[in-house]
Each structure stands twice: as C-alpha cells, then as structure tokens.
Amino acid sequence: MERELYEVMDWAAVEEIVYSESEDPHAILGPHKTDKGILVQAFFPGRESAALVYGKTKVPMEQVDESGFFACLIPGEKEAPRYRFVLTEEDGSELECEDPYRFMPELPEGELRKYKAGESTAAQSFLGAHEKKMGGVSGIRFAVFAPNAMRVSVVGDFNNWDGRVHELRRMGDSGIFAIFLPGVEAGALYKYEIKTYAREILLRADPYARAVESEGGSASAVAAAETPFAWEDEAYLEERALRFGKRPGEQAINIYELxxxxxxxxxxxxxxxxxxxxxxxxxxxxxxxxxxxxxxxxxxxxxxxxxxxxxxxxxxxxxxxxxxxxxxxxxxxxxxxxxxxxxRFPREEAGLDYFDGSTLYEENGSGDTAVFRxxxxxxxxxxxxxxxxxxxxxxxxxxxxxxxxxxxxxxxxxxxxxxxxxxxxxxxxxxxxxxxxxxxxxxxxxxxxxxxxxxxxxxxxxxxxxxxxxxxxxxxxxxxxxxxxxxxxxxxxxxxxxxxxxxxxxxxxxxxxxxxxxxxxxxxxxxxxxxxxxxxxxxxxxxxxxxxxxxxxxxxxxxxxxxxxxxxxxxxxxxxxxxxxxxxxxxxxxxxxxxxxxxxxxxHPALYEGDGDTEGFTFLNCHSYEENVVVFLRRAASEDLLVAVNFSGTSYPRFNLGVPYAGSYKEIFTTDEERFGGSGLLNPRALPARAMEVDDKELGIGIRLPAYSALFFACKKREPEKKVTPRAETEKSEEIKAKQKPESLLEKAADAAGKKAAGVAGKAADVAGKAKNAAGKAKDAAGRKAAGVAGKAADVAGAAKKRIDRAMGMENKK
Structure with missing residues (x-):
C-alpha cells in the first residue's frame, strides 16, 4: 500500500464498514478531500479488483482489506470529479457502476420537524422508495425510520441481498436512515436489513412502500412513476364539503357495504x-x-x-x-x-412488529396482532x-x-x-x-x-x-x-x-x-x-x-x-x-x-333530518307486544310521517292507532304492495282522526294492517278555525245591514228573538219598532208600491211580536 494512502485513511471507520456497523457510511465511503488529494473509498465484498474512471483517466484502486475494501487517491484535484467504478467479474468481464456515496441523501427539514412532532400528513412523500435525479443521475432514494438500529442497509436484487454493500446514513437525530442508489429501477424488490445493538440481524419490509412483491412474498417493490390521473369529480367534492362539512347528521346516508x-x-x-x-x-x-x-x-x-x-x-x-x-x-x-x-396490525415476519429491535410501532402485548403505539x-x-x-x-x-x-x-x-x-x-x-x-x-x-x-x-x-x-x-x-x-x-x-x-x-x-x-x-x-x-x-x-x-x-x-x-x-x-x-x-x-x-x-326529510334530535321521533305505540306491532312518528320541519310496523303473521282488517293531532292520515307507502309480492291490503283513502281513546290519546284512526308489513302515512294537520275580533265582527255586521232589505232585517230580528231569552226579545222588539216606522215612511213616500212593502213589513213584525210574546212567556215560567 502506498504510504500516502495509508496515512489519510481512518482505519477505525474502515472497520465499521467491514463489520457493517456504521450509522454514517458517507463519512468514509465516497470522495473526501485530503492534503494529498481526493480520497475515494468503496466496499465491494467478494470483488478481486476495482478501478475508478473519470474522463479518459482510469485509476486502479487498491484493496486495503481482504473483505473487499478498496481505496485510491486522485492527486492534484481540489474537487471530486464525476467518476464511476469499473468492477472485474470472476469471468473477466467488467461492470461499470455509479458510487452511491458520491451523493448525499437529502430530506425536507420542514417535513422532518412535522414528522417528529406527530403532525406530518405526507410522510410517504419522503419516506419509502422514491425515484430521484441527483447530479444528473437517476436512481432511487430509500428512507426508513428506525431510531433504535445500530445500522440499516437496503438489500435487493441489485446487490445480491447483501447487507454489507449499501448501508444507509442516519439523518441527524431524526431516527431516519437514507441513501440514494443510482441505477435502481422501478419494479426492483427490496427490504431493509437492520442490525440491532444486540448484533441481531432483522429483515423488514418498507412500511411506506408503494408496491409489494407479488405471489405472497414479503419484500417491498419500487413503484413505477404513475401518469397523473385526470379526475372529473371536482363538483362532487365541493358538494361533499357543503353537505357533510358541518351537519352530516342531518343528511340522508344510505350505505352499501361491499x-x-x-x-x-x-x-x-x-x-x-x-x-x-x-x-x-x-x-x-x-x-x-x-x-x-x-x-x-x-x-x-x-x-x-x-x-x-x-x-x-x-x-x-x-x-x-x-x-x-x-x-x-x-x-x-x-x-x-x-x-x-x-x-391493529399483524405480527408477521418482515412486518411492523419489533421493527428495529424495539417496540417501535406497537404497544407491549401478545398474540397474532399488535396495537399501535x-x-x-x-x-x-x-x-x-x-x-x-x-x-x-x-x-x-x-x-x-x-x-x-x-x-x-x-x-x-x-x-x-x-x-x-x-x-x-x-x-x-x-x-x-x-x-x-x-x-x-x-x-x-x-x-x-x-x-x-x-x-x-x-x-x-x-x-x-x-x-x-x-x-x-x-x-x-x-x-x-x-x-x-x-x-x-x-x-x-x-x-x-x-x-x-x-x-x-x-x-x-x-x-x-x-x-x-x-x-x-x-x-x-x-x-x-x-x-x-x-x-x-x-x-x-x-x-x-x-x-x-x-x-x-x-x-x-x-x-x-x-x-x-x-x-x-x-x-x-x-x-x-x-x-x-x-x-x-x-x-x-x-x-x-x-x-x-x-x-x-x-x-322524505322526516326520515333523516331529525336522527339526532329528540323532536324527530315519538313512539305512539310501543306496548303491543302480543301483536308484535310498533307505531311511531317521524318529524321534520317540512313533514310528519306516521309509521306502523307489524312483525307478526296476523293481518288486522282494523287496527286502531292513537294519533297526535286532529287531521287526516294518508297511506303513501307500504311494503305489502302487490308489486313487492304483498297481499295488497291497502288504506286507499285518507283517514280522518276521530274521537277515540286509544294509546293514551283522545284521537285515533283505524287502519288496515297486513301481516309482516311496514306502513307509512303522511300526516296532514287540521288548521284551527280563525278567530274573528269583536271590531271585525261589528264592521262585518254593519256592512251586511247596509245591503239587506227591511224584510230581511225583520226576519233576522224575529229569528234571533226566538232563540234568546228576555234580553234577546227586547232587542227584537226594538228592531220590530224600527221596522214599523220604516214601513210607514215607505208607505207615505212611495205610494202603492211602498204600501205593499210596508204591508209585508207589518206582517213580519206581527209574526215577530208573537215570537217575542211566546219567548217572554217561557222566560216567566222559568
């Protein structure tokens, strides 16, 4: 080994890599500046030789450890050139590849803070396997949360599932490990190999994987980039926000579970x-x-x-x-x-259970499933x-x-x-x-x-x-x-x-x-x-x-x-x-x-608007246990519905129900219609509420109630008669008097006198007197025609007087 190379190498760090126990492999692998030039170190277990190529220059790398640790110096360079490795296969062929440790993995700091605070809603955007391009090179960035691991590696077909090859870097105190691997493509299978501080080796699938191994395998898969989908449901989502955003309990919801x-x-x-x-x-x-x-x-x-x-x-x-x-x-x-x-999640090999050698995702417990922590x-x-x-x-x-x-x-x-x-x-x-x-x-x-x-x-x-x-x-x-x-x-x-x-x-x-x-x-x-x-x-x-x-x-x-x-x-x-x-x-x-x-x-809003309101439902009959019949009222601002359900096999040609108010009750739906296979025993006409004591009510209706049926009645409340004020009554009376003929006044007075006692009779007499005077004046002024009218008036007055006398006599007897 060249002396210069020996002096610039950190042999303790080399040992961490060789024994696969480094939490920061980027600190030693890849290019690093030294006083002697750019030091490049790499770990290729099982390789006999390796070289570094940049431009037209090819620099042989020295195997400094028999486990497959290689290193070389690029003298005279202040910045690392864009290089690649050339590895010699056993058959003498050469394989050219990128150095993943030439690229420093990056994660969004803002999202990391949210993730650590339990506030992230998009952790899958930076954890898991994602296609990236760094320095003009395409590859996959892998990131996984495993805070209690000594070391994390990504293993797959691309490195012969060897956990020594691609060790991930611990990203500060986030508990996340990450690496960018050039050349890995969509569809590649992978797992994370985790080494615990107890020197236990674990293989785990990616909790944030977007694809998995088919045919029951436990590996994760790198998902291919998807073409953006052209959604056409903007109007529905806007309506959803309006309908269910504030008062979902007042909406109609009918769910089909499938x-x-x-x-x-x-x-x-x-x-x-x-x-x-x-x-x-x-x-x-x-x-x-x-x-x-x-x-x-x-x-x-x-x-x-x-x-x-x-x-x-x-x-x-x-x-x-x-x-x-x-x-x-x-x-x-x-x-x-x-x-x-x-x-809950299953306790299964390569799953979330005991993920990094600790109860990371789960509470302490036993059994085939675990509860999230x-x-x-x-x-x-x-x-x-x-x-x-x-x-x-x-x-x-x-x-x-x-x-x-x-x-x-x-x-x-x-x-x-x-x-x-x-x-x-x-x-x-x-x-x-x-x-x-x-x-x-x-x-x-x-x-x-x-x-x-x-x-x-x-x-x-x-x-x-x-x-x-x-x-x-x-x-x-x-x-x-x-x-x-x-x-x-x-x-x-x-x-x-x-x-x-x-x-x-x-x-x-x-x-x-x-x-x-x-x-x-x-x-x-x-x-x-x-x-x-x-x-x-x-x-x-x-x-x-x-x-x-x-x-x-x-x-x-x-x-x-x-x-x-x-x-x-x-x-x-x-x-x-x-x-x-x-x-x-x-x-x-x-x-x-x-x-x-x-x-x-x-x-019918009555069937859903008041689901959570005590005013929306009232039992009218919940005591007919022998008949297995129940009757109740559903209410909404716009309508009331009376519902009668017969769970028995007995039909009732007349079943009396107590009703809450006067009015009519019209059957608008029944499950016993012939089109549904029912008997067709209907209530075809609106049923008026009548006086009867039933179901603790003073009013009721009698309905036809078929066996095994549910009947719905629309309730139409009878409006109370309008009360007329005394002033309005007086004005109306004067208006009628102005239009009536004298004969009509006399007849009305006579009828009133016949119905009332002395006071009424007195009023009738006064009216009769006025009628006589009116008749006399009419006779003098109008001649023969007026005389005829007066005569009739006198006759009517006489009849009225007889009624008055009769009424007074009856009053005296009392």
Missing part, C-alpha cells in the same frame, strides 16, 4: 367502473363502504390485517383502475368509504399520513375505524394508565387529533367509529371532550334486532323490548345502523338464514317489513351486500354475490321493495 371482489367474479376495477355505479344508483344508495383494498398476505383477513398501508392491492388491477372506479362512482353521486385498520409522535404521523394518502390519492370520502375498543381500552390485566384505569389515554388522544386533522384538511370527509367500544361522546366535538367522530355504529341496535328477527312469533313477543331499546340511548350519539358483514357473512347466517323457522314466502314478507322498520328508525343506514335481494347462504371467502337469485320472482320483488324503500328514504 367486498369489491365479490360483486362480479373476476371483474377488474375498470370493469366495475361500468357496472357498480349503475347498480348502486338504481338501488338509491348514497355511499358504498368497501372492505380494505390494501395489500395483505393473509387472504382470510379480507384485507383487515396488513403491514403495507400505502400499497393498494393489485388483485383487481392497478391503482389507475381503482381511481377510475372512484371517479365513476362520484360521477353517479355515490360516496366511497373504506374500512380502515389503524388500530399511539403515544409515539412518529406513529401518529404514519397513521395521519396514511389517512390523507387514501383521501388525496384515491379520493376516498371517509373511513370506518375498525376495532376502536383496542384503541381506547387496554386488555384486561395487561396495562394501566397513569391514573390506574384501563383507558388507553394515548389512543383517545390520537383519535381526537385524527378527527381534528381530518376535518381541517379534508372537508366533508366522514369518520365513522365501528361501535365496538363503549366510550362516551364519541361523536361529540373535541372541544366538548368528545372524540370528534361524525358517526358511531350502533352495534347494540344491530345485535338486538337480529336476535328479535331470529325468534319465532312467541319469542318475538318476549323480545319485544328490542324494538324500543335503542331509544334509551339514541340521542347520546350520531348513529349508523350497521347490518354489517361481521354479523351476516362466513360463519354467520344471512338475514334470510335467520328466518328459517318460517315458510319461504313469509320470510320474504318479514324481511320487507324489517327493511321498512330500519328505514324509518333514527340512524343512518348500512346494509351488507346481497341482503337487499335475500341472499340465502353467507358470503364465503373468495365467493361472489348470488345475483342469479333475481331470476326468481320472490327475490326480485324483495329487491324491488328495497329499491323503493331507499328512494322513499331519500325523498
């Missing part, structure tokens, strides 16, 4: 863009809730367990195809929601960024947060907070920050809690000590109603309280009524499957009535796919919706009823 792969066998995102919006529009759904579409290695998890939070599954096509689907749904006026697993700022930035990624990259309109209970409560006997309680205060704080961030940055974006956690004020604003969510799934309603449905008629009477139980807490939150896949798929029976105790046609009829009840009940609507037309068997993993059932009349009629109910729901 495993996208089950809608049409083998259909791609592009094909679904043609068929799905048309179906949802026809059925009058306002939103579709998709099961997770992120990449996962566990098919049985249906996408709910993933470590690839920034990678869309490619099973149905590329990301551009999914954007096309969302664009088409928005064009049809349908919002797109997605289940979001931001609470919500108290760590960088974990919050990871999850905030993921939510914004879904919203901004794919125009998702909202998420349902899965497994809220694990975010808000510790497992029994596992952990306690600083006050000794079982509440996960960090989890609650994260959810509050999540809602504040989402509502600020994503106008009209909906946050729905899955309802698994009993936590007060979930949908109250954060300023009121709430979690700030828009809605919470009312799992108690779903469980109770499914239990009620599954009972025979006698059992329904015993469980009758389930029909009204939700009203005990209905107004504590803004609710969604979730007839979800968790209760209606795989090992759980469908709605039709729960009614096996009934003959087939009665099962269909009862479902129609049930759908009517849910439509009228306070709370936004959510229905799992296939229930609207009566799926018989639960949807299995890899299965598809059995639309062939629509070839049968009964299923087709049930679907028609579902469609009509959905349209009716959207057309």
């Amino acid at each position: 495993n996208l792969a089950s809608f049409a066998a083998g259909a791609s995102y592009e094909e679904l863009a043609e068929s799905l919006p048309a179906y949802l529009g026809k059925m009058h759904y306002t939103h579709v809730l998709l099961m997770p579409l992120l990449a996962t290695r566990e098919e049985a998890s249906l996408g709910y367990l993933t470590s690839a939070y920034f990678t869309l599954s490619t099973k149905l096509g590329a990301a551009a195809g999914f954007r096309k689907l969302v664009n088409a749904l928005h064009s049809a006026g349908i919002g797109v929601l997605m289940d979001w697993s931001c609470v 919500f108290g760590r700022a960088e974990v919050q930035s990871f999850l905030f960024s993921n939510l914004c990624f879904l919203a901004n990259e794919f125009h998702i309109d909202g998420v349902r947060v899965i497994d809220m209970a694990s975010a808000l409560w510790y497992r029994a006997n596992e952990n306690r907070n600083c006050y000794g309680g079982g509440e996960n205060l960090d989890g609650a704080s994260f959810l509050r920050r999540l809602s504040l961030m989402a509502h600020k940055k994503l106008p009209g974006f909906l946050l729905i809690a899955d309802g698994s956690a009993e936590w007060p004020r979930t949908t109250e604003p954060v300023k009121n000590d709430g979690l700030g969510f828009d809605f919470r799934c009312n799992q108690g309603f779903a469980d109770g109603m499914l239990s009620y449905l599954g009972a025979d008629e006698a059992g329904k009477s015993e469980r009758y309280g389930e029909l009204s139980y939700a009203q005990l807490y209905q107004y504590s939150e803004q609710y969604v009524l979730p007839l979800s896949h968790t209760a209606l798929s795989e090992r759980q029976p469908t709605l039709m499957g729960r009614l096996g105790y009934l003959p087939f046609e009665e099962r269909i009829a009862l479902l129609r009535a049930f759908f009517g009840f849910v439509t009228a009940h306070p709370g936004k609507k959510l229905l799992f796919a296939g229930q609207e037309f009566g799926m018989l068997e639960p949807l299995q993993l890899g299965g598809e919706l059995d639309f062939s059932l629509l070839d049968f009349p009964s299923h087709r009629e049930l679907a028609a009823c579902s469609e009509a109910l959905n349209a009716f729901y959207l057309e």
Whole structure:
C-alpha cells in the first residue's frame, strides 16, 4: 500500500464498514478531500479488483482489506470529479457502476420537524422508495425510520441481498436512515436489513412502500412513476364539503357495504367502473363502504390485517383502475368509504412488529396482532399520513375505524394508565387529533367509529371532550334486532323490548345502523338464514317489513351486500354475490321493495333530518307486544310521517292507532304492495282522526294492517278555525245591514228573538219598532208600491211580536 494512502485513511471507520456497523457510511465511503488529494473509498465484498474512471483517466484502486475494501487517491484535484467504478467479474468481464456515496441523501427539514412532532400528513412523500435525479443521475432514494438500529442497509436484487454493500446514513437525530442508489429501477424488490445493538440481524419490509412483491412474498417493490390521473369529480367534492362539512347528521346516508371482489367474479376495477355505479344508483344508495383494498398476505383477513398501508392491492388491477372506479362512482353521486385498520396490525415476519429491535410501532402485548403505539409522535404521523394518502390519492370520502375498543381500552390485566384505569389515554388522544386533522384538511370527509367500544361522546366535538367522530355504529341496535328477527312469533313477543331499546340511548350519539358483514357473512347466517323457522314466502314478507322498520328508525343506514335481494347462504371467502337469485320472482320483488324503500328514504326529510334530535321521533305505540306491532312518528320541519310496523303473521282488517293531532292520515307507502309480492291490503283513502281513546290519546284512526308489513302515512294537520275580533265582527255586521232589505232585517230580528231569552226579545222588539216606522215612511213616500212593502213589513213584525210574546212567556215560567 502506498504510504500516502495509508496515512489519510481512518482505519477505525474502515472497520465499521467491514463489520457493517456504521450509522454514517458517507463519512468514509465516497470522495473526501485530503492534503494529498481526493480520497475515494468503496466496499465491494467478494470483488478481486476495482478501478475508478473519470474522463479518459482510469485509476486502479487498491484493496486495503481482504473483505473487499478498496481505496485510491486522485492527486492534484481540489474537487471530486464525476467518476464511476469499473468492477472485474470472476469471468473477466467488467461492470461499470455509479458510487452511491458520491451523493448525499437529502430530506425536507420542514417535513422532518412535522414528522417528529406527530403532525406530518405526507410522510410517504419522503419516506419509502422514491425515484430521484441527483447530479444528473437517476436512481432511487430509500428512507426508513428506525431510531433504535445500530445500522440499516437496503438489500435487493441489485446487490445480491447483501447487507454489507449499501448501508444507509442516519439523518441527524431524526431516527431516519437514507441513501440514494443510482441505477435502481422501478419494479426492483427490496427490504431493509437492520442490525440491532444486540448484533441481531432483522429483515423488514418498507412500511411506506408503494408496491409489494407479488405471489405472497414479503419484500417491498419500487413503484413505477404513475401518469397523473385526470379526475372529473371536482363538483362532487365541493358538494361533499357543503353537505357533510358541518351537519352530516342531518343528511340522508344510505350505505352499501361491499367486498369489491365479490360483486362480479373476476371483474377488474375498470370493469366495475361500468357496472357498480349503475347498480348502486338504481338501488338509491348514497355511499358504498368497501372492505380494505390494501395489500395483505393473509387472504382470510379480507384485507383487515396488513403491514403495507400505502400499497393498494393489485388483485383487481392497478391503482389507475381503482381511481377510475372512484371517479365513476362520484360521477353517479355515490360516496366511497373504506374500512380502515389503524388500530391493529399483524405480527408477521418482515412486518411492523419489533421493527428495529424495539417496540417501535406497537404497544407491549401478545398474540397474532399488535396495537399501535399511539403515544409515539412518529406513529401518529404514519397513521395521519396514511389517512390523507387514501383521501388525496384515491379520493376516498371517509373511513370506518375498525376495532376502536383496542384503541381506547387496554386488555384486561395487561396495562394501566397513569391514573390506574384501563383507558388507553394515548389512543383517545390520537383519535381526537385524527378527527381534528381530518376535518381541517379534508372537508366533508366522514369518520365513522365501528361501535365496538363503549366510550362516551364519541361523536361529540373535541372541544366538548368528545372524540370528534361524525358517526358511531350502533352495534347494540344491530345485535338486538337480529336476535328479535331470529325468534319465532312467541319469542318475538318476549323480545319485544328490542324494538324500543335503542331509544334509551339514541340521542347520546350520531348513529349508523350497521347490518354489517361481521354479523351476516362466513360463519354467520344471512338475514334470510335467520328466518328459517318460517315458510319461504313469509320470510320474504318479514324481511320487507324489517327493511321498512330500519328505514324509518333514527340512524343512518348500512346494509351488507346481497341482503337487499335475500341472499340465502353467507358470503364465503373468495365467493361472489348470488345475483342469479333475481331470476326468481320472490327475490326480485324483495329487491324491488328495497329499491323503493331507499328512494322513499331519500325523498322524505322526516326520515333523516331529525336522527339526532329528540323532536324527530315519538313512539305512539310501543306496548303491543302480543301483536308484535310498533307505531311511531317521524318529524321534520317540512313533514310528519306516521309509521306502523307489524312483525307478526296476523293481518288486522282494523287496527286502531292513537294519533297526535286532529287531521287526516294518508297511506303513501307500504311494503305489502302487490308489486313487492304483498297481499295488497291497502288504506286507499285518507283517514280522518276521530274521537277515540286509544294509546293514551283522545284521537285515533283505524287502519288496515297486513301481516309482516311496514306502513307509512303522511300526516296532514287540521288548521284551527280563525278567530274573528269583536271590531271585525261589528264592521262585518254593519256592512251586511247596509245591503239587506227591511224584510230581511225583520226576519233576522224575529229569528234571533226566538232563540234568546228576555234580553234577546227586547232587542227584537226594538228592531220590530224600527221596522214599523220604516214601513210607514215607505208607505207615505212611495205610494202603492211602498204600501205593499210596508204591508209585508207589518206582517213580519206581527209574526215577530208573537215570537217575542211566546219567548217572554217561557222566560216567566222559568
């Protein structure tokens, strides 16, 4: 070795590189100024020779360590030239490559500060693998958060998965390691090799990867740059912000929950863009809730367990195809929601668990899944960024947060907070920050809690000590109603309280009524499957009535796919919706009823505006447990609707209902119409409220109430008669008198005298006297014609006098 080269080298640093334990490989590898010239050092394990080439100059490099450490001096140069390496292969061929340590990786300082503070909403823009160009050279910048690692390397096909070759540089005190690798192309597979201070070697996938290895592999992949998608949904997003930005609880929301792969066998995102919006529009759904579409290695998890939070599954096509689907749904006026697993992740090889040799992403715990460590700022930035990624990259309109209970409560006997309680205060704080961030940055974006956690004020604003969510799934309603449905008629009477139980807490939150896949798929029976105790046609009829009840009940609507037309068997993993059932009349009629109910729901504000207001709902009959009938009123500023639901198999030709006020009640919808397969027992005419004591009311109506039916009546309140003031009465009387003939005055006086007592008679006499005087004057002035009129007047006066005398006699008898 040349003496000059020996003197300028840092041999302790060389040892760090050789043993792969350097957290700052750029400090020794690559070009460095010295008094002797530019020192270039490189590590090529397994190579016998290497040379450095710049311009037309080729400088042989000396192997200073048998492990493959090479170095050379470029004398006379004050700045490092733009050079490349030439490596000799075993077969004598040469390989030319760039030196990655000639390029200093850079990360945005402002974003790093936000990331460390738990305020980043775009961490994926600088973490992960990104195509870059530095110094005119194209390559990939890799960056990963691993603060407790001794050393991090990126390994892949491009370096024979050798962790000694490309060690990353620790970026200050950020806990992030980064490197720029020239020549790496899109599609390359990679992982991070992490060496802990315990000398343990870990292989981890990239938490921020935008692509993953196909066919079940655990490696990440460098994603190709995408052509910008031409979105056409600006009008929808503006309307979304207006409708759901401030009072989402007053809007009509009808959600269709769907495993996208089950809608049409083998259909791609592009094909679904043609068929799905048309179906949802026809059925009058306002939103579709998709099961997770992120990449996962566990098919049985249906996408709910993933470590690839920034990678869309490619099973149905590329990301551009999914954007096309969302664009088409928005064009049809349908919002797109997605289940979001931001609470748990799977404990799997190469995943987030024990990522850098410490509990970096997870809380302490055991089992096949881990709960996120919500108290760590960088974990919050990871999850905030993921939510914004879904919203901004794919125009998702909202998420349902899965497994809220694990975010808000510790497992029994596992952990306690600083006050000794079982509440996960960090989890609650994260959810509050999540809602504040989402509502600020994503106008009209909906946050729905899955309802698994009993936590007060979930949908109250954060300023009121709430979690700030828009809605919470009312799992108690779903469980109770499914239990009620599954009972025979006698059992329904015993469980009758389930029909009204939700009203005990209905107004504590803004609710969604979730007839979800968790209760209606795989090992759980469908709605039709729960009614096996009934003959087939009665099962269909009862479902129609049930759908009517849910439509009228306070709370936004959510229905799992296939229930609207009566799926018989639960949807299995890899299965598809059995639309062939629509070839049968009964299923087709049930679907028609579902469609009509959905349209009716959207057309009537009384069914949604007052969902969170006690004035929007009143029970009129919640005591007919033997009949299994329930009656209630739904109110809005513009209308009132009376709803009667009969869950029994008995028809009532006349069923009396108490009504809240005088007026008429007109049936405007019934699930028992013949077009839906019903009996057609209708209430064709408006029913006036009559005096009857029923349901603790003084007024009532008698309706025809078919078996297994839900009836909707429009209520028209009778306007009270206008009261006339004394002054107006006097003016009207004088006006009439001026137009009346004397004969009419006398007749009126006589009639009045006959009805009243002495006082009335006196008034009549005065009128009669005036009439006589008027008759005399008329006789003198008008001659024969006037005399005739006077004669008639005298006759009338005489008759009046007789009535007066009779009336006075009756008064004396009294």
